[in-house]
Amino acid sequence: MVSSIIFPLFFLFIFGSGLGSRLGLLGPGVNFSQFMFPGVIGMTVFMGSFMGGVSVVWDREFGFLKEVLVAPISRTSVALGKTLGSATIALIQGVITLIFAPLIGVYPSALTVLSLLPLMFLLAVTMGAFGVLLATRIKSMQAFQVVMQMLMFPMMFLSGVFFPVEGLPGWMNFLVKINPATYGIAPIRQVMLGGGSGSTFGISLFGHNMSLWDNVGVLAGFGIVIMLMAIWSFRTQG
Amino acid sequence: MRNMDDYIITVENLVKKFGALTAVNDISFNVKSGEIFGFLGPNGAGKTTTIGVLCTLVQPTSGRAILNGFNVVHQQSQVRQSIGLVFQDPSLDDQLTGLQNLRFHASVYNVPGSILAQRIEHVLKMTELWDRRNNQVRTYSGGMKRRLEIARGLLHHPKVLFLDEPTLGLDPQTRNRIWEYIIELQRKEGTTIFLTTHYMDEADKADRIAIIDYGKLIVMDTPSNLKKMAGSDIISVKTADDDRAIGEIKLRYGIEASRSSNGVNFGVTNGEEFLPSFIKGFGIPILSVSLRRPSLEDVFLKLTGREIREENVDAMKAMVQMHGRRMRR
Numbered sequence: 001m002v003s004s005i006i007f008p009l010f011f012l013f014i015f016g017s018g019l020g021s022r023l024g025l026l027g028p029g030v031n032f033s034q035f036m037f038p039g040v041i042g043m044t045v046f047m048g049s050f051m052g053g054v055s056v057v058w059d060r061e062f063g064f065l066k067e068v069l070v071a072p073i074s075r076t077s078v079a080l081g082k083t084l085g086s087a088t089i090a091l092i093q094g095v096i097t098l099i100f101a102p103l104i105g106v107y108p109s110a111l112t113v114l115s116l117l118p119l120m121f122l123l124a125v126t127m128g129a130f131g132v133l134l135a136t137r138i139k140s141m142q143a144f145q146v147v148m149q150m151l152m153f154p155m156m157f158l159s160g161v162f163f164p165v166e167g168l169p170g171w172m173n174f175l176v177k178i179n180p181a182t183y184g185i186a187p188i189r190q191v192m193l194g195g196g197s198g199s200t201f202g203i204s205l206f207g208h209n210m211s212l213w214d215n216v217g218v219l220a221g222f223g224i225v226i227m228l229m230a231i232w233s234f235r236t237q238g
Numbered sequence: 239m240r241n242m243d244d245y246i247i248t249v250e251n252l253v254k255k256f257g258a259l260t261a262v263n264d265i266s267f268n269v270k271s272g273e274i275f276g277f278l279g280p281n282g283a284g285k286t287t288t289i290g291v292l293c294t295l296v297q298p299t300s301g302r303a304i305l306n307g308f309n310v311v312h313q314q315s316q317v318r319q320s321i322g323l324v325f326q327d328p329s330l331d332d333q334l335t336g337l338q339n340l341r342f343h344a345s346v347y348n349v350p351g352s353i354l355a356q357r358i359e360h361v362l363k364m365t366e367l368w369d370r371r372n373n374q375v376r377t378y379s380g381g382m383k384r385r386l387e388i389a390r391g392l393l394h395h396p397k398v399l400f401l402d403e404p405t406l407g408l409d410p411q412t413r414n415r416i417w418e419y420i421i422e423l424q425r426k427e428g429t430t431i432f433l434t435t436h437y438m439d440e441a442d443k444a445d446r447i448a449i450i451d452y453g454k455l456i457v458m459d460t461p462s463n464l465k466k467m468a469g470s471d472i473i474s475v476k477t478a479d480d481d482r483a484i485g486e487i488k489l490r491y492g493i494e495a496s497r498s499s500n501g502v503n504f505g506v507t508n509g510e511e512f513l514p515s516f517i518k519g520f521g522i523p524i525l526s527v528s529l530r531r532p533s534l535e536d537v538f539l540k541l542t543g544r545e546i547r548e549e550n551v552d553a554m555k556a557m558v559q560m561h562g563r564r565m566r567r
């Protein structure tokens with residue numbers, strides 16, 4: 001819990017300070033730390049919710065999952081509950097990270113913070129469902145941790161947390177665009193740093209410059225599909 | 239002809255395959271309402287799979303199982319509401335207190351709030367955990383955890399209580415106490431008890447016993463009838479050459495003897511009179527000999543060709559293997 005807040009902050013301050021002075025401004029009046037900050041918020045939410053699936057593996061390891069599976073309650077609601085639980089924790093972690101904004105010279109208004117909350121929550125639910133989906137199929141703690149890290153780091157690096165994702169080599173562009181997290185990071189950045197579709201901070205898909213709502217729509221699409229898969233997977237596990 | 243209503247569990251031609259392995263191979267049986275039903279068999283015989291089907295955790299390949307009038311495949315929720323389970327492995331949340339575990343259970347099993355406090359107090363006092371109710375479960379001993387699981391299994395007044403090795407690894411005192419609760423429960427509440435165990439003295443407490451091996455039901459009867467099957471008296475001999483001894487017993491008396499860890503066993507109708515002539519006339523040097531009344535263990539040995547005691551070793555091996563698998567995965 002603590003590590004998923006501290007870790008992104010390490011990135012923010014160490015990368016930000018180390019690379020920031022060489023890189024100069026990445027957009028109008030936005031230095032590297034300021035560019036990275038919305039990404040780091042997203043990364044906190046992403047990591048927190050994705051890792052939330054571990055509670056399912058944990059319950060299985062200690063046998064408690066069996067008590068839940070034989071109970072006369074719908075497994076759909078258990079899967080939803082697990083997802084929303086880890087999403088809520090991740091959202092709180094994201095909000096805590098937001099407190100550091102003034103330290104790097106970002107001053108979001110109250111309205112900005114309020115409009116960030118649903119975006120963060122949507123990302124958290126999507127990645128939380130992904131975590132639960134994996135946890136229903138990967139039975140041991142060790143394997144879960146390995147898979148988590150093998151998926152989490154590439155997904156994080158290829159989601160636009162650390163650099164603008166336009167104008168990348170083809171293979172990398174492909175990976176970025178099939179990554180659900182990309183569509184969670186982009187709108188957070190659009191809200192925090194301003195700039196609609198077509199600005200330096202936006203992303204494009206099939207040549208179309210994605211507006212905030214376009215991104216939210218794609219993320220929600222990913223979220224619904226992953227959630228349905230997680231529910232199905234939870235219902236059919238033994 | 240018995241009325242179908244007398245049966246709380248009806249299993250018809252149940253088959254469960256895992257890939258090429260047939261874990262349960264065409265089993266049919268009934269469990270009467272309110273009885274203690276013992277389900278015995280060597281490890282891997284299909285006991286746990288059968289229980290898994292009955293409590294909706296395992297989907298049968300074919301066949302039908304009805305529990306409390308509900309189909310275990312199509313009416314899972316009603317079946318789950320009708321049963322209580324005490325698993326072989328612990329299934330408690332050990333970060334929570336005993337009380338919190340019970341409250342969680344009550345809420346998912348729809349125990350009405352008005353009677354909840356009184357029920358919780360009753361089951362906790364019965365299992366003598368009332369004083370420790372506010373301690374985290376991880377501070378409990380193995381016996382206390384098992385008792386808490388039993389308390390939890392009873393909390394929603396299930397029609398059928400499944401006890402999968404309820405006393406495995408517990409000390410004799412705790413075993414006895416748990417059995418007192420189980421029998422009290424059966425008498426007072428009319429709960430049907432579906433039991434698996436490796437302890438033959440526990441199996442003796444059952445009203446009826448089914449023995450399965452290799453996924454097949456071998457026999458189902460009362461403990462006393464089963465014991466009659468094993469022959470009236472059991473003679474165990476240790477000889478200089480046990481293999482030859484088996485041959486000679488067959489030749490002389492036409493009795494099929496079997497090997498066990500303490501020599502050669504066979505059954506005769508009148509042991510006291512048989513023994514003197516047997517010792518005098520036997521061609522192979524006898525090292526020791528004993529005579530006893532048959533136990534369920536003998537029944538088991540006779541029917542499966544294996545001793546139930548070997549089970550404990552097998553169970554240990556299985557546990558070690560399981561741990562090994564977990565580590566590797």
